[in-house]
Amino acid sequence: MTEQTPVNTQTAVKALPDAQTVTEVTHWTDRLFSFRCTRPASLRFRSGEFVMIGLMGDPDPKTGKQKPLLRAYSIASPSWDDELEFYSIKVQDGPLTSKLQHIQPGEQIILRPKPVGTLVHDALLPGKRLWFFATGTGFAPFASLLRDPQTFEDYEQVIITHTCRDVAELEYGRRLVEHIRTDEMMGELLGQENLGKLTYYPTTTREESLRMGRITTLLEDGTLFADLGIDGMSPDTDRAMVCGSLGLNTDLKAILESFGLEEGANSDPKHYVVEKAFVG
Numbered sequence: 422m423t424e425q426t427p428v429n430t431q432t433a434v435k436a437l438p439d440a441q442t443v444t445e446v447t448h449w450t451d452r453l454f455s456f457r458c459t460r461p462a463s464l465r466f467r468s469g470e471f472v473m474i475g476l477m478g479d480p481d482p483k484t485g486k487q488k489p490l491l492r493a494y495s496i497a498s499p500s501w502d503d504e505l506e507f508y509s510i511k512v513q514d515g516p517l518t519s520k521l522q523h524i525q526p527g528e529q530i531i532l533r534p535k536p537v538g539t540l541v542h543d544a545l546l547p548g549k550r551l552w553f554f555a556t557g558t559g560f561a562p563f564a565s566l567l568r569d570p571q572t573f574e575d576y577e578q579v580i581i582t583h584t585c586r587d588v589a590e591l592e593y594g595r596r597l598v599e600h601i602r603t604d605e606m607m608g609e610l611l612g613q614e615n616l617g618k619l620t621y622y623p624t625t626t627r628e629e630s631l632r633m634g635r636i637t638t639l640l641e642d643g644t645l646f647a648d649l650g651i652d653g654m655s656p657d658t659d660r661a662m663v664c665g666s667l668g669l670n671t672d673l674k675a676i677l678e679s680f681g682l683e684e685g686a687n688s689d690p691k692h693y694v695v696e697k698a699f700v701g
């Protein structure tokens with residue numbers, strides 16, 4: 422079950438530096454929530470990029486001064502959206518998310534409007550099939566890219582894999598894919614004829630579900646390709662974006678390179694790109 426609270430943004434008062442007003446909060450599990458906020462009129466970003474967001478920290482016991490407590494967050498909304506969306510972990514003793522998880526509509530967050538990142542179309546050479554590999558909150562940049570028309574214009578097939586421990590942790594991604602497939606406005610925007618290009622491949626590592634296992638194992642033992650009817654990957658056709666823990670990213674890089682794919686960057690587009698979903 423999820424809870425949602427909308428708000429009238431007209432009543433919000435700007436007080437923080439780079440303040441934006443939260444408009445909606447959804448709690449997905451006791452470890453995950455998403456929220457939407459106002460978007461600075463001047464903020465331009467490429468779908469898949471991240472920004473620094475946060476709250477004011479506790480007052481210094483001596484001086485009473487407060488400093489912003491900021492963390493990197495992928496923008497989960499697409500670049501055309503009027504608002505911004507974020508998908509967040511709740512770390513119980515985490516300096517930021519122990520507070521951020523209690524944010525309410527009408528309250529403010531700090532948002533530094535300097536988007537950066539490697540999970541962008543510009544960092545990949547043209548290809549036929551685009552793979553998004555996500556674990557946990559690593560789904561966030563792909564929530565943005567999956568709602569970007571360019572993703573479907575540039576590729577013949579788009580595959581998103583999402584791996585979490587439990588089924589409930591897949592819900593944000595599952596709902597988003599369902600929304601893309603069924604919402605009239607999304608169909609118009611992405612092209613109704615393009616929706617068949619999208620394949621969603623969720624897996625769990627702990628709770629029993631239809632597809633279980635780490636995505637690295639499912640790639641290495643061929644299960645993923647067998648399930649999708651695909652003969653492996655090739656630098657001629659396949660492009661990939663990866664967003665997970667450091668360990669997952671390292672393992673996936675090795676697998677992608679075993680197929681001959683090379684890592685790209687904004688300044689040097691190639692076959693795949695990687696970004697950490699978190700540090701530590």
Ligand SMILES: Cc1cc2nc3c(=O)[nH]c(=O)nc-3n(C[C@H](O)[C@H](O)[C@H](O)COP(=O)(O)OP(=O)(O)OC[C@H]3O[C@@H](n4cnc5c(N)ncnc54)[C@H](O)[C@@H]3O)c2cc1C
Nearest residue numbers: 492493494495508509510515516517518558561698699701
């Ligand atoms: C490029 C980049 C993009 C990021 N995008 C997002 C995002 O879209 N959503 C998001 O929730 N976080 C994201 N993060 C992580 C985020 O910056 C913070 O680490 C997170 O919000 C927790 O902050 P904190 O101050 O509560 O705890 P921190 O002190 O930052 O983290 C404490 C510990 O919690 C664990 N942890 C932190 N973040 C996560 C996570 N997302 N999933 C699982 N474990 C985690 C790690 O073990 C970490 O050492 C991103 C990080 C990077 C580098």
